[in-house]
Amino acid sequence: MPKYVIVGGSAGGIGAVEAIREVDPVGTITMISEEPSPQYSRPMISDYLSGEATLVKMKYRDDRFWEKNKVQALTARKAVGVNLTSKYVELDEGDRVGFEKLLIATGGKPFVPKMEGREKDGVFTFTDLSNAETLAAKVERGKRAVVIGGGLIGVSVTEALVKRGVKVTIVELKDRILNLILDAAASEIVEKVMRQAGVTIVTGQTVQRIEGRRDNDGAVVGVLLTNGEEIPCDLVVIAIGVIPRTELAVGTEIKMNRGILVDRFMRTSVADVYACGDVAEAYDFISERNSLLPLWPVAQLGGRVAGYNMAGKKTEYPGGTVMSALKYFDIPIISAGIAVSEESNGYDVLVDHHPARNLYKKIALKDDVIVGMTFVGDIEKAGIIFHLMKKHVHVRDFKEGLISENFGLVTIPAPLRKKLFMMGD
Amino acid sequence: MGCGLCEVFCIAQHSKSKDLIKAYKKEHPRPLSRVRVEVDRPLSFSVQCRHCEDPPCVIACLSGAMHLDEETGLVIHDADKCMGCWTCVMVCPYGTIRVDVSGKVVAKCDLCQGFDVPACVANCPNEALVYQEVTP
Secondary structure, eight states: OOSEEEEOOSHHHHHHHHHHHHHOSSSOEEEEOSSSSOOBOGGGHHHHHHTSSOTTTTBSSOTTHHHHTTEEEETTOOEEEEETTTTEEEEGGGOEEEOSEEEEOOOEEEOOOOOBTTTSBTEEEOSSHHHHHHHHHHOOTTOEEEEEOOSHHHHHHHHHHHHTTOEEEEEESSSSTTTTTSOHHHHHHHHHHHHHTTOEEEESOOEEEEEEOSSSSOBEEEEEETTSOEEEOSEEEEOSOEEEOOTTTTTSSOOBSSSEEOOTTSBOSSTTEEEOGGGEEEEETTTTEEEEOOOHHHHHHHHHHHHHHHTTOOOOOOOBOOEEEEOGGGOOEEEEEOOSOOGGGTOEEEEEEEGGGTEEEEEEEETTEEEEEEEESOOTTHHHHHHHHHTTOBOGGGGGGGGSTTOSGGGSOHHHHHHHHOOOO | OOOOHHHHHHHHHTSSSOOHHHHHHTOSSOOOOSSEEEEETTEEEEEOOOOOSSOHHHHHOSSSOEEEOTTTOOEEEOTTTOOOOOHHHHHOTTOOOEEOTTSSSEEOOOTTTTSSSOHHHHTOTTOOOOOOOOOO
């Protein structure tokens, strides 16, 4: 019986393997993944679609990763159930894999609303490599696509399609794109550059029906918006969001909210069972509550912490938060913590905005502690601000300088610089 | 004293020719300095990657380009694998990972691998930069 069983071989599962092996070089590990070769970078699927990344470039870890870490990799296999009393995972075809410690790192799946026509030929989701490969095979210069959802996935797939010569209309239900991670001023800059790249942005609408050809194959011919407008297209990408793949935990005593609840050691409510990544609801260091954070770096970190704890090295999870770095349409953006903050809702807001040059900096404070940050265009010092935010540093004495051109480690008061950054003078 | 020579020699070191004059006159775009001089008079200093033991940039890297070199313990960036997502820029406490001149990948200090002493240290006229191992 393997000592450690990990369900899921992406960011979280890989992070866990690396951490376990730092502590326990010999304990047996079995990893179960539905994908044939899960050790690739999912965030890079848009670069694959655009043609900028090859399958080789996409390797997050090399193909010998499992072997080098002495992991029994059960790839292209599906975990269909878990028995927490007898401590085993049930696989497709009825096999059982017993465990001493279990990590559920099953990730998320695309949310597809009950939309008429969603089964038509030419409708795609976009979260894993197989989605990207299927879509890439259908893409041709001059085709028209409708992307439903103006979040991170929607914008990334839009950019990739534009690079492939596809004419894209992006449809967002709210009044602006990227509304969960950017405020209005930052969204506006992105919308401007997207329009300049030829993208049509429709906001305040969604698709009520996907229309297909009446004749033989039912191929997509367009979408019908809620306002009755029709947009002809050849491809539809549903990019509304991801939801946790909690199926393994459903019906067990593992406590769940929207995702599997874990404590600061990535433990679920059941002994010896851990969870991390998109499937888990773990600690958020800004809201100071558990929340869903379906983000690659958060998954990798959660996986590492889970791995250490599974192997007996007690390690506290520092927490994640909403944190996004965007590269799309040649505008670098970093946004983390509370993105939409106004003085009217009790935040102290520092802003430096040059819309004509696509430059924007905003820092939100609550009681002189940074709780949100957005950097558009010039992102070099964003990491220093992120660190101050993560450490909940009181910045009253130097907050005016935080968005100045000259801001840096040098403008942080010496005692704090020494303590936080281990830099003397 | 904020002379900026560390930046100048870093640029030369990371140029194709490794020659100061050629790097400045002939190479377009000119390579990016991996060190940054910060000045707030009377204080000034040079900042570059600290090569953290538990590097946030490596954990956060979306592509696997940023990694800890097993032999040297240095935080090394493989530009061929970099997807230019800027996640490492977001999580570097020191702000020492920079968007490279191409705008497509990041650039960072590699401690001038293959040389005994990094170029910034070797050419610091005031011996303000020293090269030593520190334990946190």
